[in-house]
Amino acid sequence: MNSSNTNNGQSNNGKSSRLDGINRDLGLYFLELARLRSSAAPTEMEEDEEEAPKELNTINSSGGFLVVAPDKLSVKYTTVNLHGHDVGVVQANKPAPVKCLLYYFEIYVKDAGAKGQIAIGFTNEGFKMRRQPGWEVNSCGYHGDDGLLYRGQGKGDAFGPTYTTGDTVGGGINYASQEFFFTKNGVLVGTVCKEKEMKGRLFPTIAVHSQNEEYAFLLVHVNFGQKKFAFDLKASWFVCYFILFIFYLQIYMFDALHQEYEAQERLKRQMTIEKISLPPNISYGLVRSYLLHYGYEDTLSSFDLASKSTIPPVYVAQENGFDEQDIGYALNQRKILRQVCNCLTIHSAVL
Incomplete structure (x- = not known):
């Protein structure tokens, strides 16, 4: 399943025809309907196709504590790990796209190192690149050494199992339910609500803080949807479609019931008026x-x-x-x- 967002189209005149063309897929229909009814973003932005992350960002990283491979697909911790702030952190080259129901990426831990201090998550553009994701505001991170989830509140919450060498761990954003979710070896670990206070676009982020830690996204390569994930996204997409379906079904039913109620009230008032007899x-x-x-x-x-x-x-x-x-x-x-x-x-x- 490709994690990049669906193109919004080219013109307002073509939107109705595109809706007719995707009626066979109920989930895509409600996704397109949500876009057409939303006025939060300017039309010009809606017409542009978002570019999904494809590699690691070698510029915006804590380069003194890690080395990114020339192919920009793997990273290795190179420091002794003497302090809590000598963390090797690197973001993806692009933020996670938002014009989609789900965004997801995975990492493969080739070597967890001596302490297994690994983290996967999301951070904004202004994140301090010497801190683990989740240690600062506007970030969220699932840590491998203790299995805790950090959301910028200074302490972690019990979340899932630890992960180490040989594990494939994934992180994603469910925009339909406004939740982060994380996986381990193709199994969903858990979800957590996305904080409303989180500002800015969110970048897929990994952190290493233990000697001999070496990351490779899905066996040395970054996987933002080019290859099959260990985690099956189809079921998650179905859940998102179902959530949207229920959401719009509730709106439709509420509108229908409200209109029916108003019609009955008008009829009652009319009948009351007609019963009044004036000489x-x-x-x-x-x-x-x-x-x-x-x-x-x-x-x-x-x-x-x-x-x-x-x-x-x-x-x-x-x-x-x-x-x-x-x-x-x-x-x-x-x-x-x-x-x-x-x-x-x-x-x-x-x-």
Whole structure:
């Protein structure tokens, strides 16, 4: 299984067609759907294909304590190991890609040395290259001499078995569940939640701190997916797909249930309103009061004329202490006032 990320595509116009093309693979469908719905990264970045790590970084390493082979695929500790800070640390040449469900790499321990102080993990770009991964913030490391997991908190947590000469150990990031996971000889050792406080891109990192320690990634060669891993990633990919499927299924079901609930509530309110029976004279009185209040004399006259044969007369003016003659006079005066205001507005606009 290739650990590099899937290309995001070339244009927005092609995204829908790509979705149609991968419907046969439900996991890839939900992965693509997650990318399309995410607005966290700029479009320009989404269009670029990430470059996965391919070799060890000979520049950013604690070169005084280790030697990286010319092929940049193995490293050997060269110091006596007198102090806690004379650790040989080396990162991969690229950070772990993030536009994928899983990232994973493995190391093969050819010689664990006298003390077996070996570590595998992930560190950020600013990590101190004389410290074991997990000893500093923004790092995580699974240590071979004691089997502890370190996450930048000063002390390790019980995690898994120790590992030594002849063992193949792997480290990975599950982006779907936001977890680190580690393996030994093709078997999953355990997982741990990725700290939210971890900042920056994470680099695959190995550390050696014991004489005669010699690393080789999968029998002397780096393996970032070019060859078959000792650990079967297919099952892990299936789990990630399943997690995404459940996640989006929950969203879909929640939306559907919410829409159904709102529809039922609207129906209940509508039925409640329809059960309310208003006598014709009440609705007639409301409309007539509105026309009176806003001075719509002509509309009021037409309304009274149209309703005369079907609705009993309601004299709102009398209820307010005024007779119909006073109201009619007031309506006429307000009509004249509106006409004057309109004429003044037109006259001012012409001037």
